[in-house]
Amino acid sequence: MLAAAVLLLEAATALSIGSGTPAARAPTARIELNCTVATDQQFVGVTVWRANGTSAATDWIGLFVAGQPDHADPLKLATLSDWPAANGASRGTFQILNWRNHLEFRLFTNGTAASCRVPLLVTARLDIDDMSAPVRPRVLPSGGPGEYAVTWTSNRSDNHPRLLFGLAPARFARVAPASPAFVRRSELFGPPANGSGFFELGATLTASLGKWGRRAAGRRIYYTVADDDHPQGADWQASFLVPPLPQGDHAVYPFTFLAFGDMGRGSFDSAVSFGEYGPASKLLPALIRKEVAAGASFVHLFGDLSYACGRLSTWDEFVHIASQFARDVPLLVGVGNHEVDAPGSSMWPRFAAP
Numbered sequence: 001m002l003a004a005a006v007l008l009l010e011a012a013t014a015l016s017i018g019s020g021t022p023a024a025r026a027p028t029a030r031i032e033l034n035c036t037v038a039t040d041q042q043f044v045g046v047t048v049w050r051a052n053g054t055s056a057a058t059d060w061i062g063l064f065v066a067g068q069p070d071h072a073d074p075l076k077l078a079t080l081s082d083w084p085a086a087n088g089a090s091r092g093t094f095q096i097l098n099w100r101n102h103l104e105f106r107l108f109t110n111g112t113a114a115s116c117r118v119p120l121l122v123t124a125r126l127d128i129d130d131m132s133a134p135v136r137p138r139v140l141p142s143g144g145p146g147e148y149a150v151t152w153t154s155n156r157s158d159n160h161p162r163l164l165f166g167l168a169p170a171r172f173a174r175v176a177p178a179s180p181a182f183v184r185r186s187e188l189f190g191p192p193a194n195g196s197g198f199f200e201l202g203a204t205l206t207a208s209l210g211k212w213g214r215r216a217a218g219r220r221i222y223y224t225v226a227d228d229d230h231p232q233g234a235d236w237q238a239s240f241l242v243p244p245l246p247q248g249d250h251a252v253y254p255f256t257f258l259a260f261g262d263m264g265r266g267s268f269d270s271a272v273s274f275g276e277y278g279p280a281s282k283l284l285p286a287l288i289r290k291e292v293a294a295g296a297s298f299v300h301l302f303g304d305l306s307y308a309c310g311r312l313s314t315w316d317e318f319v320h321i322a323s324q325f326a327r328d329v330p331l332l333v334g335v336g337n338h339e340v341d342a343p344g345s346s347m348w349p350r351f352a353a354p
Contacts, residue, residue, distance in 0.1 A: 031061070031105050031124040039129045040098035041320070043269060046105060046124075048080055048090045055080040055090055059109045063094055063271070065101040065199075066125060071114040073196055074106075075099060075313050078271040092270030097316050098135050100155035100202045102127045114196070132156050134205070134225045134234045136319045138326035140333075141298075142206075146214030146245050148330060152178075152225050153319065155202040163207035164233055165223035167216060172224065172233070174212065178205040183312065193310035201312060217245040238327040243297040258291055259300040260284075261336060264307050265317040274311045285324035292329045299329055303336020 034045035048061055059081070062074030076094055083090040096103070107122040134154045142149040150163050157180035164172035180203040188194040209221065220241050224233040244253065263284065264277020288299060306318035322331065 029107055029120055029122045031107060031122055033105070033124050033126060036125070037127045037129050038096040040096070040133065040135050042096050043093045044096055044126065046092055046094055046270075048083075048107060049088055050090075051088070055085065056109055057081050058111050059107070060112055062106050062108060062112075064104050064106055065099065066104045068104075070106065070108075070117070070119045071196075073114075073192070073274065073311055073313070075103070076267075076269075076271040076273045077112060079112075083270060094271045095267045095269040096126065096128070097320055098128055098131065098133060099313065099316060100128070100131050100200070102131075132159070132227075132229050134161065134227065134230065136323040137223075137225065137236070137238055138319070138323045139240050139328075139330045140206075140326075141330055142208055142213075146217055146242070147208070148213040148242070149206050149208045150223055150225070151204060151206045153202055153316075154205055154227070156227070156229070157203035157205060159228040161203075161205045161207075161225065161227040163209075163223060164226055165209065165212070165221055167219060167221065169222050169239070170237065172222070176207040176210065178207040178225070180205055188310075191310065193312060197308075197310040197312055199312035201315060213242060214245060216242045218242065240328050240330065241297075243330065256291075256294075256296045257298045257300060258288060258296050259302060261302045261334075262304040263301055263318070263322070264304075265314060265321060267317065273314050273317055275307045275309055275314070277307060281321055285321060288325040289328065292325065296329065298332060299325065300332045300334070302334040304338045305333065305336070307338055309338070 028051040030049045032047040032049070038044055046061065048055070060077055060079045062077040064072060064074050078092055078094070080090045083092040103126045105124040105126065107120040108117045109120060110116050110118040132155050134152050137150055137152045140149050140151055141147065154161060161178040161180075163176040163178060164174070165176070166173045182203060183201050185194045185198050188198070191197070205225075212221065220239050222237065222239040224237045226233045243255065246253065264281040265273065266276055266278050266280070266282035268282060306315050308314040308318070
């Protein structure tokens with residue numbers, strides 16, 4: 001854990017309200033963070049001070065990629081009136097993910113809509129430690145019976161990413177190269193996904209277990225990932241029990257699996273992201289891990305995944321939650337209406353009708 005530090009930044013600025021007429025100067029405000037560098041999944045304490053001792057009902061704090069314009073979509077935000085306040089300070093927490101960029105907290109008033117928000121020119125920078133770290137592993141079926149792959153996320157694909165795996169803990173005798181995939185702005189149907197909601201999701205890296213998915217059926221495979229920046233492997237290790245294979249053309253054998261839809265996103269901090277789904281998605285990983293420990297062979301999420309609705313940064317939150325269980329059990333993913341209801345898509349007519 002990095003040593004805590006406090007960042008103080010103060011500002012006072014004239015506000016333009018509605019007509020563009022400058023209003024009285026805003027009260028001096030400042031943002032304090034309990035650290036200046038954060039790691040993936042870390043909770044950062046945030047304190048907002050206002051000189052007059054109170055925050056307006058329309059005051060809010062947003063987390064942005066450093067350098068983004070103020071009208072961009074924040075990664076997360078919080079309304080200050082929802083935070084506990086005492087002695088002129090409002091206090092809360094933001095859970096930080098490795099969004100592959102350094103970040104900034106910014107203070108606003110006059111509501112969250114991009115067309116009316118007023119920046120108070122108070123910022124606090126938060127750097128991400130090891131932005132190229134490989135994160136969010138998940139196990140996916142990759143073809144026929146016994147064919148599996150491991151997928152993870154990084155901001156690089158040119159550093160020879162690879163899967164390390166074996167049949168015993170921390171003994172990774174086998175290596176499989178990874179192939180990258182990217183989400184391109186030009187491939188998206190329309191706004192906000194290819195406009196204000198676009199966000200670089202980095203490289204999705206996938207490595208196949210090859211023949212070992214069949215050879216290890218009924219056994220546990222242990223794995224981590226590595227690249228030229230992390231030659232000894234990531235700072236995490238995982239494993240999953242390979243489901244058994246059918247024996248013969250008409251083999252029948254019992255198995256257990258989990259099926260659900262409408263997963264969404266949520267976090268245990270004092271902030272929200274766009275369209276956050278809430279408690280159900282936050283509690284899901286622990287419930288699934290319990291069932292996997294009891295013998296479930298795989299998980300099927302059959303549609304309505306992240307509810308991103310064109311805000312791509314929220315997919316990082318979804319994958320973060322999914323990886324908490326999908327690193328330990330194969331995850332099958334289906335497509336729901338919220339994945340294919342963009343204007344111009346094949347499903348749009350049935351949702352666009354009155």
